[in-house]
Amino acid sequence: MYLQKVIITSALIAGIGLATANAQAKHEDTEFYTPVPKKVTPGKTINAAPSDAVVLFDGKNLDSWVMTDDRTQPAQWTVANGQLTVNKKTGNIETKQSFGNYQLHIEWQVPKNITGTGQLRGNSGLFLASMGKGDLGYELQILDSYDNNTYTNGMAGSIYKQTTPLVNPSLKPGEWQTYDVIWTAPTFKADSTVNTPAKVTVLYNGVLVQNNFELKGPTQYVGEASYKKAHGPLPVKLQAHGDKSEPVSYRNIWIREL
DSSP: OHHHHHHHHHHHHHHHHHHHHHHHOOGGGGOOOOSOOOOOOOOSSTTSOOTTOEEEEOSSOOTTEEESSOTTSBOOOEEETTEEEOOTTTOOEEESSOBSSEEEEEEEEOOTTOOOOGGGSSOEEEEEEEOSSTTOEEEEEEOOOSSOOOOGGGSTTSBTTTBOOSSOOOOOTTSEEEEEEEEEOOEEOTTSOEEEOOEEEEEETTEEEEEEEEOOSSOOSSSOOOOOSOOOOBOOEEOOOOOSSOOOEEEEEEEEEO
16 A cells, blocks of 8 residues: 555656646747758659759750760760660660769650560669669669569569569550659668668659668679678669660659758
């Protein structure tokens, strides 16, 4: 009984103390006025670049891009009718500029007259961070996945060979599709081991398909992905996949560093 009285008394004292503190508190105590967010003017449409974006492709030229296998060479893909089309004979292209954490918008189109099946149907790839020649880096898959049977961690919206998309919001071949990506780059310790892994959130045609997914490492075609090499900011890369179907096209590419 004595112990119960002590507990009750202590609770009452604590309650009185809390009530007194709340009575003395002011609403200003939990308000702050710095830092002041930088003003950013949104684009005129939902897909248009905001004022602080770096425009990587506006339909006019490839001034922001180079060849992946030889970065001294300008990008050699085709620009016509406001869009950029893969040139399979020349290879992958990537941005001149390197990026760490970012928000990226990109629109892509698989041709209406696409042929083939599985991975041979409008295959390309958006490498969220390019690690050099060929297909090295972290790949978000681009593929016709409207009505196309393939392994699910290789369909559109997948982080290639690592995870499937949460849902499949793919449109028909011939229609323009969008990716909006939030990329958090990996960080590394002084001994080159991983400090924090890469993470990515992807909206595909406005639908969430990757929700802050934690990557196991760069894309690995055979075997499990893992982090083997420390790195800092890297270019964004577009893939010229070697299939026989009609090539993928891109438009309206912009990025915001975070």
